[in-house]
Amino acid sequence: MEIKKGIAVSPGISIGKCFVIDAEDYRIPRRLIEPSQRLTETQRVRNAFKEAIEDLIRLQAEPKEIEGQKIKDIFAVHLSYLRDRTLRKNITDKINAELVTAEFAVSSTLRDIASHFAKVKDVYISERAADIYDIEHRLVGHLVGAKRQDIAALKEEAVIVARELSPTQTASFNKEYVKGIATGAGGRTSHTAIVARSLGIPAVVALEDITESVNAGDTVIIDGNRGIVIVNPDDNTITQYLEYAVEYSELEHRLDTIREKPAETRDGARVTLLGNIEFPDEAQGVLQKGGEGIGLYRTEFLYLNRNTEPTEQEHYEAYSKTVSVFKSRPVVLRTVDLGADKYTQSRRYMREPNPFLGLRSIRYCLQNLTMFKTQLHAIMRASVLGDLKIMFPLITNLQELMQAKMILGDVMEDLDEEGVPYNRKIKVGIMVETPAAALTASMLARDAEFFSIGTNDLTQYTLAVDRGNELVSTLYSSVDPAVLRLIRTVIQDAHKAQVDVSICGEMASEPESVMLLLGLGIRTLSIAAPMIPEVKQIIRSVTIEECNKIARKVLGMNSERQISSYLRDSARKILPEAF
Amino acid sequence: MWTGNRVQNQVCELEVEIKNADGLHMRPAMQFVDTASRFQAQITISKAETNVDGKSIMQMSMLAATYGTRLKIKAEGPDAAAAAAALQELVEVKKFGEPTPEEKSKQIS
Numbered sequence: 083m084e085i086k087k088g089i090a091v092s093p094g095i096s097i098g099k100c101f102v103i104d105a106e107d108y109r110i111p112r113r114l115i116e117p118s119q120r121l122t123e124t125q126r127v128r129n130a131f132k133e134a135i136e137d138l139i140r141l142q143a144e145p146k147e148i149e150g151q152k153i154k155d156i157f158a159v160h161l162s163y164l165r166d167r168t169l170r171k172n173i174t175d176k177i178n179a180e181l182v183t184a185e186f187a188v189s190s191t192l193r194d195i196a197s198h199f200a201k202v203k204d205v206y207i208s209e210r211a212a213d214i215y216d217i218e219h220r221l222v223g224h225l226v227g228a229k230r231q232d233i234a235a236l237k238e239e240a241v242i243v244a245r246e247l248s249p250t251q252t253a254s255f256n257k258e259y260v261k262g263i264a265t266g267a268g269g270r271t272s273h274t275a276i277v278a279r280s281l282g283i284p285a286v287v288a289l290e291d292i293t294e295s296v297n298a299g300d301t302v303i304i305d306g307n308r309g310i311v312i313v314n315p316d317d318n319t320i321t322q323y324l325e326y327a328v329e330y331s332e333l334e335h336r337l338d339t340i341r342e343k344p345a346e347t348r349d350g351a352r353v354t355l356l357g358n359i360e361f362p363d364e365a366q367g368v369l370q371k372g373g374e375g376i377g378l379y380r381t382e383f384l385y386l387n388r389n390t391e392p393t394e395q396e397h398y399e400a401y402s403k404t405v406s407v408f409k410s411r412p413v414v415l416r417t418v419d420l421g422a423d424k425y426t427q428s429r430r431y432m433r434e435p436n437p438f439l440g441l442r443s444i445r446y447c448l449q450n451l452t453m454f455k456t457q458l459h460a461i462m463r464a465s466v467l468g469d470l471k472i473m474f475p476l477i478t479n480l481q482e483l484m485q486a487k488m489i490l491g492d493v494m495e496d497l498d499e500e501g502v503p504y505n506r507k508i509k510v511g512i513m514v515e516t517p518a519a520a521l522t523a524s525m526l527a528r529d530a531e532f533f534s535i536g537t538n539d540l541t542q543y544t545l546a547v548d549r550g551n552e553l554v555s556t557l558y559s560s561v562d563p564a565v566l567r568l569i570r571t572v573i574q575d576a577h578k579a580q581v582d583v584s585i586c587g588e589m590a591s592e593p594e595s596v597m598l599l600l601g602l603g604i605r606t607l608s609i610a611a612p613m614i615p616e617v618k619q620i621i622r623s624v625t626i627e628e629c630n631k632i633a634r635k636v637l638g639m640n641s642e643r644q645i646s647s648y649l650r651d652s653a654r655k656i657l658p659e660a661f
Numbered sequence: 662m663w664t665g666n667r668v669q670n671q672v673c674e675l676e677v678e679i680k681n682a683d684g685l686h687m688r689p690a691m692q693f694v695d696t697a698s699r700f701q702a703q704i705t706i707s708k709a710e711t712n713v714d715g716k717s718i719m720q721m722s723m724l725a726a727t728y729g730t731r732l733k734i735k736a737e738g739p740d741a742a743a744a745a746a747a748l749q750e751l752v753e754v755k756k757f758g759e760p761t762p763e764e765k766s767k768q769i770s
Contacts, residue, residue: 159687159718162694195723202725206683213687284695485669 086289088264091275093612094284095327096262097320098241100302102293103230105245106223111294115181124174126184130224135164142652160217172254175486183298184226191416192218232423236260241302245293252277262304264311266292269555276588278306279610280364286311288552293295294535337615341372345618349451349625352469353600356412356608357620358586362400365407367611375469377534377608378586379404381419381457391453395554397460407466414534414608417454417486419443431449438548443476448485452491459491465505472510473534478518483529490544511582515539520568527579534608535572536586541565560589561598570637573603586610594649596620597656601633623654671702671741676733677752681759684727694718696751702738704748715748728762747754 104110115123142157163169169191176187196214199207230251233242241262242255252263252274261283268274268287278285284306295313296302303312303323307330312319345353356377357368368376384392384400392400405413421442430488434440446453464470474486487510497504514520515536523533537560542549544565547558559565576583584606589595591609596617599607609617632652639645679685685693697704697715704715708730713720713735726732734750736744751757760768 155688161692162718166694166712166717166719171720195719198723199725202727203726204684204725207686207727210687229739245735305754 083319084162084295086264086295086311086313088286088289088309089269090285090306090509091268091287092278092283092285093330094243094262094282094306095304095323095330096284096306097303097315097323097327098261099237100243100264100296100298100300100496101233101236102239102294102296102298103233103242103244103247104183104185104226106226108221108245110183110185110222110292111291112190112311113183113184113297115298117181120178120181122232123177123184123187124510126225126228127170127173127176129228129276130184130188130221131164131170133224133283134217134220135161137162156213159213161221163214165218185222186227187188188221189218192221192422199513202587211382215284233260241304243292243296243302246272255281257283259282259652260642261331262302263287263305264289264292264302266302267552268289268548269558272492276358277360278611279591280358280360282612283369288555332352334362334615337619338371340618340622342491342617343618343622345372345621347600347621347624347626347629348543348573349627350599351605353621354584354606355614355621356414356584356606357614358608359404359611362403362407364611365404369407371611371614373611373614375408375414376404377412377414377584377606378421378473378509379413379415381415382420385418385420394456394460397457398463401461401464401470402467402611405464405470409468410473414471414473414511414532415445416473416475417447417457418492419459421446422600439541443623444474444482444486448482448489451489454489455493455496455657458490458579458649459496462490462493462497462504462508463502465508468504470505471532472507472508473513473532474510475513475536477512477526478516480525480529481520483512483526489530499521513586514572515543521570523575524579527575527581530581532582532584533568533572533576534584537565537585537589538567539555540568540587541589544568558643559646560587561591561595561636561645563640563645566598566602566636566645570602577603582606591617593617593620594646597624597632597653598636598649600624600626601629601631601636620653663694665715669698673702673741673745674733675745675749676731677749678754679726679728679730679732681756681758682728682762682765684730685721685724687722689759690718690722692751692757694721695750700736700739700740700744700747701736702736702744703768704744704757705737707718707733731752741753 094205125493138157138161142154173187173191176182176191177184192214196211199211199214202208234256236259239259239261242260243264246267247264262281263274263278263285265274265287266289272287274287275285284303284304286306286309289311292311298618300314303315345355354374356375357373358378359368359376360380360383377646401415422437422441454550461470461472477483511532512526512530513535513536514523514533519526520540541558541560545557545562547554549555549558573583583602585604586608590607607617611612636645636648684763702749706713706715708724708726713724715721733746734745
């Protein structure tokens with residue numbers, strides 16, 4: 083039995099057999115297989131070789147202008163390695179003799195060769211170790227890639243243990259069988275966390291070397307309430323956790339009973355609670371948990387679990403399905419937010435050196451007008467079915483907003499010509515998630531009909547911290563004084579300009595932060611569906627006066643540590659049962 | 662079973678020396694393997710005590726034969742003589758299409 087501590091990002095308890103996914107960018111741990119799996123593992127090696135060879139043939143055929151011949155020579159060398167039968171035999175022999183996974187056999191065999199090269203005194207030869215690492219990376223990439231696809235085809239319940247999961251991978255999860263997630267990397271706002279919460283499955287992240295502690299098929303307990311993962315628990319622990327799981331689901335049901343009650347503070351301030359979704363079939367879940375609409379529909383997920391670009395009709399069907407659940411209640415549709423850590427199939431191989439500062443989100447849309455217009459066309463067609471609103475992500479200046487609105491205008495003209503009805507008065511707003519947008523909120527407010535503060539990106543850009551990098555993730559905090567000052571500015575400017583403002587980041591669902599946000603003047607929160615009852619419970623237990631006092635105090639504090647411990651203490655005092 | 666190859670088995674052994682400055686790095690190793698693979702003969706290459714398969718890029722490149730290294734080529738099969746001759750030509754005459762140390766230093770100066 084091994085107990086690992088990480089960060090709890092999605093509540094709940096699950097106990098299950100684990101499904102492990104290695105990552106091509108990290109050292110592959112030695113992991114054992116059952117003798118009966120030999121055949122499967124050797125077949126996986128053959129498939130990976132086949133796919134890697136196909137890759138290289140394709141790469142060789144591509145015209146390369148600069149240093150073309152040199153690169154082609156390198157590919158030719160890699161190809162001849164991949165076609166070398168003795169190399170493949172060494173790998174499959176290793177699987178058969180040592181009973182290790184295909185990933186480990188490939189990685190360790192090639193790394194042995196590489197270190198052999200690295201030891202040669204001749205510089206020209208020793209540098210060739212890099213080629214071997216490259217071949218290893220390509221092969222392991224295919225092995226791991228195939229494994230990731232296997233999650234989609236999972237036939238029995240499992241908990242996923244991985245180094246990290248990309249939004250593309252989580253999007254293709256078969257929700258029926260994936261019962262929990264544990265990852266080595268990530269933080270509260272990583273996409274694994276977001277997706278796990280919206281699917282309502284327990285997840286723990288930032289477990290560092292978790293993938294080295296498990297073998298496929300091990301029993302794993304994921305405690306998404308306390309941030310604990312237990313590998314191969316003993317019988318006592320399992321019994322204890324089974325009881326705990328029952329208690330927890332009873333608590334959840336108790337919270338569900340407040341579904342019909344309004345999200346209103348004790349002194350009568352009405353708060354609107356909306357849900358964040360990725361897929362239309364989550365809409366029903368938001369309604370069930372008592373959500374009053376959708377505050378953030380992340381439409382890019384339509385691109386992430388498929389190989390081709392969605393057609394206009396597919397966009398339309400997704401949107402109309404979502405709107406039909408909410409009828410006249412609001413559905414805020416965020417236009418595609420691709421790039422950074424979310425890629426379409428066709429862009430997956432075009433890596434940028436600084437993706438979060440690169441061609442992502444609205445920038446990507448403004449450079450890919452056909453794609454952007456296809457989406458806007460579908461949104462506008464669906465706009466007559468209910469209360470749809472459009473939200474542009476990652477706006478950094480007024481020009482971008484004006485440009486995006488102009489394109490929307492073009493699409494409306496097209497629809498006029500086609501004689502297709504749409505809502506001419508559709509509300510258009512923006513995500514305020516860059517310091518640039520926050521600081522110029524008063525200017526943007528003239529052309530935006532609503533603001534939604536995306537605290538995840540706003541925090542990351544303000545504090546210059548990659549939220550997925552566990553080496554610096556402790557610096558990431560949405561209650562850092564710098565972030566709070568920006569949030570306050572946006573709220574004040576929005577109120578002055580009489581523009582609606584809401585919060586749609588993870589911060590809105592953290593019990594400690596809810597009171598602070600109310601105190602800062604927020605009356606609309608958009609959060610993951612499973613969090614709605616708990617947040618409503620908090621809102622119903624407080625008064626605006628208490629919240630205002632908390633906000634005043636916090637704005638006078640000058641350190642993140644001081645603020646977060648004060649928030650925790652005051653939350654404990656006001657609603658001890660939530661902690 | 663068809664054993665035609667073995668009936669007319671030839672064995673041919675000869676020694677070569679690496680003449681190009683950069684030695685048997687990846688690209689030359691690949692050329693070597695490509696040439697060896699054109700023949701039916703089984704090719705074994707020896708460097709001191711190490712014997713490797715001349716048709717395996719992995720084994721050939723791991724020999725890490727630098728400039729001046731002497732390699733023994735042993736070809737066994739119907740076209741053994743032709744194979745050994747072709748490999749000798751590649752190593753010592755064509756020098757893998759690469760410069761010798763003298764030629765290389767001239768290029769630099």
